[in-house]
Amino acid sequence: MSIAINIEKAVLSSILFNPEEFEKINEILKADDFFSSAHQKIFEVMQKLYDEEMPIVEDFISKRLNNSKLNDVLIDILSANPITNSIAYAKEIKKDSLTRQIQHLSSKLQHQFDIKIIDKISELKNELENLKFIKELKNIDEISSLFQKYDLNYLEVENVKFEYLIDNLLVKNEITMIVARPAIGKSLTTFAFVNMILLNSKVSKIIYLDGDNGLTTIKERKVHIVKENHGDKLIYLQGLKASEFNIVIKNLLKSNLDDILIVFDSIKNFMQGGDRDKNRDVSKVMEILKTLRNNGATVIFLHHSNKPSKDIDELMYAGSSAWEEDSTNAFILKNNKDKKAFIFIPIKMRSGDLKEMAFTYCEYSHTLNQIDLDIAKETNEELEIRNEIIDFISNSKEEPNYSEILNHLMNNGYPKMKSTDVLKNGKDKFWESKKLKQFNKTIFLLIDQNKDFNKPIKIVFENEVRKVS
The missing domain is CATH 1.10.860.10 (DNAb Helicase; Chain A)
Known part of the structure; x- marks a missing residue:
């Protein structure tokens, strides 16, 4: 049973x-x-x-x-x-x-x-x-000509080159959905990616279809300056009527889009009167995106998430399941205001080795700097707990064990669960544990900090990408 x-x-x-x-x-x-x-x-x-x-x-x-x-x-x-x-x-x-x-x-x-x-x-x-649903089935040989017409072409697949536009995040010639609540930073971070992709010559042209943001927002984010720097390599269409956007899309559907990135900000503006909650209407929009991809384009579309009923961790894209089903890859974007960090969490990974990644925004260069993920997620309270642990271990006459550290934190008013999480997350990064067999106990020791975890992992300048160890 x-x-x-x-x-x-x-x-x-x-x-x-x-x-x-x-x-x-x-x-x-x-x-x-x-x-x-x-x-x-x-x-x-x-x-x-x-x-x-x-x-x-x-x-x-x-x-x-x-x-x-x-x-x-x-x-x-x-x-x-x-x-x-x-x-x-x-x-x-x-x-x-x-x-x-x-x-x-x-x-x-x-x-x-x-x-x-x-x-x-x-x-x-x-x-x-x-x-029981009984029907007469055709002989498979009767449709062999149909298979020959649509069958997978070995040479075509063999010649396909896998490439990232942003390592472990954006895959070239695929459809990526980025989801977040309003005012979290979807447009800001995506446009930073756009700038970085052009700076590193990852594509020949980017077409940004902006149905959300007004000219005041665009000026505040200095989009016009980035557009001026890149010239014809960046086509930024904003403030168009729905009918005008449709004309642009219809022409793109008839074009060779090899080495082109197309951004839809946000996808709700391109529903052509459809309902985002209905699979039938969403599937029509996704068919357009898939045709653009099949014409050679890389497609990114921004989408809103549902309002969580209980907890922020319940965030998920709004509307029909077809949004995710027809995307190649999808991310939830969160924003830790304590660290001014943007965290991309993969929720669908069909192509590429996608990873959860964190960035800070560089207003001067209009780019993103990748930072340590644990640090990006850390709240001010967790940072305070971490520093308290380091001070306690450093000032203890003898190396403390787990219970002594936890009791110290709780005596200083820190929550038990959060203190436990910080102890766990900081292990092998800020401190390490060592078992003393002769005393049958485990002690904690500080790790020499040769690495600044708050320092960007990758710094992107206006004309180069430089790795920082």
Whole structure:
């Protein structure tokens, strides 16, 4: 039965990750088709939310369940991988349910003859038969000419060169989505990347389609100065009407775009009246981006994230799942104001060795400097704790152990959990642990700091890139 339970979890997980799936699944399944009683109750709640036109999301379901054990099951469902072919899985659940009902009634019939039972068994068997979709299939040889037309070309693939525009972040000739809340720095950091890519001659031309920012913002960010420096290599289109942007895009779709980078800031301005929450409308926009890529372009599009309901870590792109599905790579952008750091977190990695990376913005050169990731994530309070640990280890008569450091921090009013995290993150960077077998204890020692972790890993000047050790 574990297989059946896993199938049920997969179907429920798909609904939670894409509530639009419920309408199709609800046409096949009823709550009592599920083998698990917990799954039955969860599906019943989903049905009630659907009937009341309420969101079929974790918070609403959990509130309606009002049961800790069922909420644990719900969390377990959320950890399951959602599936794309949910209808096939739903049919399998229905098949198992009908089979169980037929077996139960057949057993009952052995002890008691009842024409109603016989009729019910017949009805269930018909329903089971109707689940099967029978169609006549073509012989594979009949479509061989179609395969020859579209089959993968060995030489074409062999001649493709993999290249980064920004190492471990932006891959050339692919589609990258960058997602963040408003005013986090999507446009600022992307335009800095644009400047760096041109400074390092990674592409021959960049076309920046800006549907978000006004002239005041553009002047404040000195976009016009960067544009003047790069001349015709940077085409910056701003303030156009939707119809004018459409004319530009239609012409790009008919052009050879080899060695061209195209930026959409932000993608909501190019929906052509569509709904960003509907797969059908989003897929139309993504087909345009894929055509541009197939014409040779590298495509970056900026997108807004949903407002988190509880915690900032819940940030995810707004709207249909097709935004992520049709992108090659995708990043969530966060901003640590304590460090003035921009942190790019990969959420989809189809091409390239993508890494979580952090940068600071250099206003003078309109570029980004890569910095140590742990330092970039550090809050002022965590920095204070780190310095307190260093002072404590340095001033202790004997090397302290873990408990002594933690007690010292807590006695000075620092939270236990945060102190524990700082101790863990600073290990082998600012301090190291050493086990003393003769005393059966582990002590902490400071590491000589030959490296300044606040110093940029990579500094980008206006005419060169220089590595800094």
